[in-house]
Every structure is written in structure tokens, then in C-alpha cells.
Amino acid sequence: MIQDFITIIQDYWLLLLIGQYPNGPLGGLANTLILSALAIAFAFPVSILMALARLSKWWFLRWPMTALVYVTRGVPLLMLILWCYFVIPLWTGADVPSFLIMLVTLVIYQGAFLSEVVRAGIVSLGQGQMDAARALGHGYMGAMRFVILPQALYNMIPSMISTFVSTIKDTTLGYVINVPDLTFAASQVNNQLLTQPFQVFLILAVVYYILCWSLTYVANSVERRIARRRAGPRNARLPAEAAPLKTITEQL
Amino acid sequence: MSTSVSEPQAAQAIRIADVCKNYGDYQVLKNINAEVARGEVVVICGPSGSGKSTLIRTVNRLEEINSGGISFEGQDIHAPMRASELNKLRSRIGFVFQSFNLFPHLSVVENVSMSPIRVKGVPPAAAHDKALKLLDRVGLADKANSYPGQLSGGQQQRVAIARALAMEPPVMLFDEPTSALDPEMVGEVLSVMKSLAAEGMTMLCVTHEMGFARDVADRIWFIDAGEILETAPPEDFFKNPRHPRAQRFLADLRH
Numbered sequence: 001m002i003q004d005f006i007t008i009i010q011d012y013w014l015l016l017l018i019g020q021y022p023n024g025p026l027g028g029l030a031n032t033l034i035l036s037a038l039a040i041a042f043a044f045p046v047s048i049l050m051a052l053a054r055l056s057k058w059w060f061l062r063w064p065m066t067a068l069v070y071v072t073r074g075v076p077l078l079m080l081i082l083w084c085y086f087v088i089p090l091w092t093g094a095d096v097p098s099f100l101i102m103l104v105t106l107v108i109y110q111g112a113f114l115s116e117v118v119r120a121g122i123v124s125l126g127q128g129q130m131d132a133a134r135a136l137g138h139g140y141m142g143a144m145r146f147v148i149l150p151q152a153l154y155n156m157i158p159s160m161i162s163t164f165v166s167t168i169k170d171t172t173l174g175y176v177i178n179v180p181d182l183t184f185a186a187s188q189v190n191n192q193l194l195t196q197p198f199q200v201f202l203i204l205a206v207v208y209y210i211l212c213w214s215l216t217y218v219a220n221s222v223e224r225r226i227a228r229r230r231a232g233p234r235n236a237r238l239p240a241e242a243a244p245l246k247t248i249t250e251q252l
Numbered sequence: 253m254s255t256s257v258s259e260p261q262a263a264q265a266i267r268i269a270d271v272c273k274n275y276g277d278y279q280v281l282k283n284i285n286a287e288v289a290r291g292e293v294v295v296i297c298g299p300s301g302s303g304k305s306t307l308i309r310t311v312n313r314l315e316e317i318n319s320g321g322i323s324f325e326g327q328d329i330h331a332p333m334r335a336s337e338l339n340k341l342r343s344r345i346g347f348v349f350q351s352f353n354l355f356p357h358l359s360v361v362e363n364v365s366m367s368p369i370r371v372k373g374v375p376p377a378a379a380h381d382k383a384l385k386l387l388d389r390v391g392l393a394d395k396a397n398s399y400p401g402q403l404s405g406g407q408q409q410r411v412a413i414a415r416a417l418a419m420e421p422p423v424m425l426f427d428e429p430t431s432a433l434d435p436e437m438v439g440e441v442l443s444v445m446k447s448l449a450a451e452g453m454t455m456l457c458v459t460h461e462m463g464f465a466r467d468v469a470d471r472i473w474f475i476d477a478g479e480i481l482e483t484a485p486p487e488d489f490f491k492n493p494r495h496p497r498a499q500r501f502l503a504d505l506r507h
Contacts, residue, residue: 131314132353136367136419137343139335146370150357230357230399 004199012189016203019180025099027180029207035099035181036168036211039106043167044160046107047114052144054119065115072112078173081105085177102174110167117159121152154226161219165212172208182207264323265290265423265454266311271320273306273478280306281317282478288423293455295465295486298475299501304458305350307475308427311456312345313338325422343371346416346424350431352408354400354415361387361396364415372419379418386414390444406437410444417448424448426457462505466490474498 009016019027026034053065072080084105088096125148133143153160172183186204190197266288273281280303288294296304309315311322313329321328329341355363364383368374374382387393390410392403400408409429416424426445430438442464449455449468459465465472465486472489474482474497481495493499 128349128351128353129355132347132349132355134339135312135314135342135345135347135349136415137339137371138367139339142370146366147355151355154357230401 001199004196005203008189008193008196008199008203012185015189016182016185016207019185025180027182028185029182031099031180032168032171032182032211035103035106035171035174035179038103039110039167039171040164042103042107043110043114043163046111047118048149050111050115051118051122054115055122068108069112069115072109073116077105077109077170078176080109081173081177098174098177098179101177102171102179106167106170110163110170113166114160114163117156117163118152120159121156122148124155125151154223157219157223161216164219165215168212168215169208263290264288265292265325266456267323268307268311269321269323271307271310271317271322273303273310273315273317280478281310284320284478284480286473286480286483288454288456290422290454291452292470293449293453293468294457294471294473295469296456296458296473296475297460297462297465297501302476303478304475305427308425308456308458311425312342312347314347339371343367343419344421344423346419346421348409348412348416348424348426348429350428352400352405352412352432354408354412356400359397359399360392360403360411363400363411364418367415368418383414383418386417387411389417390414391440404437405433406440409433409437409441413441413444413448423454423456426455426459428458428460430459430461462490474501476501 015028017028018030019025021027021030025031050065050069053061054069056062081102084101085098088101088104129147129151130143133147138146171179171181174181175183175187178184183204186200190200193200264287268284268286271281271284272279284307296308298304306315310317311324311329313322317330320330322330324341324345327341329338354360355366358366361380361383364386365376365379368379368382369376384393384396387396390413392407392410392414395403395407395411400411403411413424413429429445430441433441438461442461445455445457445464446468457464457469467486469486471483472486473480474484474489474493474495476497482489482493482498484494489498490502493502
């Protein structure tokens, strides 16, 4: 049994790592990592803009964004992916690579979820912080940047990690539109071996687990470092005010 | 007094004219007319729910008004204006909140120096030095690198006063600065306020500290149900309140 795993990894590690590259498109784990990283890197700022739009006093920002968030959250990701896959080429007439379609879909979908997290973080701070910033002469954007968001985003780290982790997991759905990622590579391996699906997909599961767990681990240690800094010098009178938000992210 | 040279020197620091404000059908402020002269210390007192806090929050436009006007050094703060103009005006009106509202993610010295740096463009090193001086003045130089969560309520409120002073405002507004404090911490905040008053700061304070009102205020505004019913120097107000509701308010305080 163990021998099966070793053999599969020995025979197919390069395919699982980078797909058909350099003879074909980059794929495998490398592509999964790139897709995840880009999706998270874009979804995060997009979600902040979406949250600010949803909290805006201007209806022409608030209404469309609220509608977008509701629709996106109320629709299965797989459906959204297929929809983008078929509709975007129809609209644009261009041959959009499936990687790009997957990336855009993930950014919109996870951005919508993340924007609700960000919005909750902002609203839960209460009016006092904004009042204080405004009273000192900060403009809206200045107050957001220097006062509100640093607190709101910090408070929301656990929920944000959850969303990031599910972004990584959701990259697997790229399989249905032939994004050559790790899942795609594993399924190619399975098609060649035919007799060892359990082994192949267990390897796949382990790799995804390690990926998601590492992200959680890194994010948790960042959070602990911020908490320590805010707890300040050891001889402080009331230590651990900023006690670590022991995380919901344990259960991914 | 640090006013810009070009503007006409109004005699009044704050002038409130015919201000009305409603929350829906409920009228919170009814035709308020009042003035605060430069260097004057005014205490607003009255029963809870009378509109004191709402009134003081309209002075730097944290609350909008429905009609009337409030001029700060000759400029109508409720006139239609660009956001940047309003921010500039606000930065010159110090405001101290009942619930302190320090920024918990910044150290004490950062709380005090952040706005001068970000709003006024003061170089960080100079803002830092200034912040340390102000913290020294409120007796908290040793807490410069602590975080707000590590301070007592009285210390937090003193930091909040230093933070407001860092913008070098010619006027300071206090909205019940001691109401959220344990009794033993009220004194330290009041003594900072007293020293400010002694230095000639123009101050408008909502407070229930009648001792402070008696000792420090130049004038008392008594407000009830959204109306200023009486304005008088403290000695007159406390000895011979004219309005029946002021008399009842003072009688209730003595019980």
C-alpha cells in the first residue's frame, strides 16, 4: 500500500508539481499556488472596496454593490464559474483563457464573501472611532485608512483566514473548465493508472491539507504577533487586553 | 490665540443662532441662541435627555442641524462646503468624548501625534516631540509607549485631552468628559481641565460636575427639553436660579 504512494509520487511528481510544462501550459501544484495567491491578493482589496461601497451614503454605489453581493452569495460557485466560462467569450468575442476566467470568478465570489466580513468588522467598531477621527479633522478616507480599517481588519483576521482557505479549496473547481491545476493533474494521473483512485486522490487531499494548514498557521502567528505588540510592555497594568482572538479557523 | 490672519476677527469664538434640530417628529433643539466669547469657559448643564450632548456635537458638526447656524470664529460651520473645508474647521475644534474614543491599535504617543502628522502634515519627529510634551502636561509622560487598553479610564481621558490639544485648537469642547469614570478618577481629569481654563483656553463643557462649574465656569447655560432656559454666571446660577426648572434641577442635585 505505502509502496503504491511512493511509486505514484516517483513516477508523477513532476506532472503533479508543474503539469505539462514546458511542453504544455503550466499546471499542477504550481498553478494552484499561483491561482490561489492571485485570487487572494485581488479578492482582499476588492472586498474592502466592496465593503466601503456597501456602507456608502451614495445610493449609486450602495445599491448595485449590495445587489452584486447578494446575488453572488446566493449562487453556487460552480454555477458562477460555468456562467462566466460560457458568457464572457460570448460577450467579448475573445478567447479568454480558462485560468483568467477562473481567477476573475474567484475574485468576485470570494470578494463578495470577504466584503461581508470586512463590513461586519467596520460596523462592529461602533460610531465612536469614526467620530473621534472626524473630530480631529480626518477626512473619510483618512479615517478609514488610519483608524477604522486597521482595527476592523485585525479583528476579522480569523474570518478572513477562513475565506482565504476556502479560496484555495475552491480553485479545485477550475477542473470543470479545464484549468490545469493540481486537481487536474491528479485526475490525469488517475486516468493513466486507472486502478488506484484511492491512492491518487489521497495524495491530492494531503497536499491541499498542508497548503490550507500552512496558511492558517502563518496567519495565526501574524495575529499573535500583533496581539503581543498591542499588549505592550510586560509590566503593563492591565495585560492581555488584546488577547489573541482564539480562532474559529481551527475548523476549516 | 492661533487664528489664521486673513479671517475677520469675530468677537465670539462660537456663536449659535436659532439652531433647531429634529429627530423625526421629536424636536431635540429648539431655537438655541448663545455665544461663547474668546477665552470664556462655559458649562452646559441640565437633566439627562435635555439635548446637551446633541448641542455640543452640532458645534463641530458631528450632528447636522435642521435650521439656524453656528459660526466658529466667524465661519458658519453648517454652511454647505466641501468636505476638505469642513475637515479643516473641525481640526481646529478640540473635542473630548464621554467614552474617550482613543484609537486602541495605536500607542498613547501615536494616538496624540497621528492626527498632526496625517491631517496637518507636521513632520513625524516634531509631532512626536510635541506629543511627549503634551503627555507630560497631562501627567502621563511615562505612559507614552503603552496602549490605551492598559490605561485606567482617567488616564485614557487625559490622553484624549492631549490628543485634542495636539491639533492646537483655539476652542475645546467637552462632552461629559467624566461621566464614564470611576469616582476616584474624576479629579485627575477635572484638574487637567482646570489648568486649561487657567491658561485661557476657550472651553464649552457639558458636565454634571457642579463643583467644576462653580469654580471654573465663567457662565452656565441651563438647558432643558432642548431649550436654553437660563444663562448666568455660576454664582448667580447656583444661588439664585431664576427659572423654575433650574430651581428644581438644583434642588434635585442637593438630595
